[in-house]
Amino acid sequence: AQTVTQSQPEMSVQEAETVTLSCTYDTSENNYYLFWYKQPPSRQMILVIRQEAYKQQNATENRFSVNFQKAAKSFSLKISDSQLGDTAMYFCAFMKHLQTGTASKLTFGTGTRLQVTL
Amino acid sequence: KAGVTQTPRYLIKTRGQQVTLSCSPISGHRSVSWYQQTPGQGLQFLFEYFSETQRNKGNFPGRFSGRQFSNSRSEMNVSTLELGDSALYLCASSLYRYNEQFFGPGTRLTVL
Numbered sequence: 001a002q003t004v005t006q007s008q009p010e011m012s013v014q015e016a017e018t019v020t021l022s023c024t025y026d027t028s029e030n031n032y033y034l035f036w037y038k039q040p041p042s043r044q045m046i047l048v049i050r051q052e053a054y055k056q057q058n059a060t061e062n063r064f065s066v067n068f069q070k071a072a073k074s075f076s077l078k079i080s081d082s083q084l085g086d087t088a089m090y091f092c093a094f095m096k097h098l099q100t101g102t103a104s105k106l107t108f109g110t111g112t113r114l115q116v117t118l
Numbered sequence: 119k120a121g122v123t124q125t126p127r128y129l130i131k132t133r134g135q136q137v138t139l140s141c142s143p144i145s146g147h148r149s150v151s152w153y154q155q156t157p158g159q160g161l162q163f164l165f166e167y168f169s170e171t172q173r174n175k176g177n178f179p180g181r182f183s184g185r186q187f188s189n190s191r192s193e194m195n196v197s198t199l200e201l202g203d204s205a206l207y208l209c210a211s212s213l214y215r216y217n218e219q220f221f222g223p224g225t226r227l228t229v230l
């Protein structure tokens with residue numbers, strides 16, 4: 001079974017600064033997907049970024065980027081120029097590739113609560 | 119495009135009752151997954167439906183069931199409610215089974 005570990009329960013960053021959220025995972029699969037989701041206090045889960053394991057290039061979405069280290073099974077999220085609206089719970093998630101027959105099931109970490117302050 | 123919608127947003131039930139939650143996916147999305155979110159257990163996968171068939175099931179008792187209709191809308195049902203079923207139930211849709219999932223706002227179920 002896959003496991004996802006987020007070792008930072010809470011983090012704080014000042015507005016305009018950069019913060020990195022950590023995520024490690026355990027799997028024996030070679031093909032899979034990794035995601036970061038944010039869940040603001042409003043509770044709506046929002047997709048932040050997606051990474052396919054077969055791609056060596058790290059995914060980037062505006063101020064959000066990842067550092068994907070496949071051998072180390074590490075998938076960290078970097079938020080640049082932090083904004084107050086980035087305050088949320090951030091979840092790292094793993095999904096097997098469809099070829100293994102169990103795609104579509106997301107396995108989530110326990111989350112990191114990020115507070116952006118003035 | 120409208121996002122994933124879930125109804126109702128809030129529900130209060132008593133032990134032993136049953137409840138049905140509804141999810142309408144993003145137009146054109148064919149896969150619908152359900153998750154339970156609680157402070158103690160975090161986010162846990164319940165089941166996934168694609169083309170009206172359950173494709174994946176999480177480790178939940180048989181009291182939890184679901185279905186998907188031909189228009190991809192999905193419902194989940196919980197029978198004989200227990201206090202521990204109090205949770206936020208999230209529905210997510212994706213274009214196909216291996217695409218990123220987009221979540222609805224959730225249904226907050228409270229069991230008294």
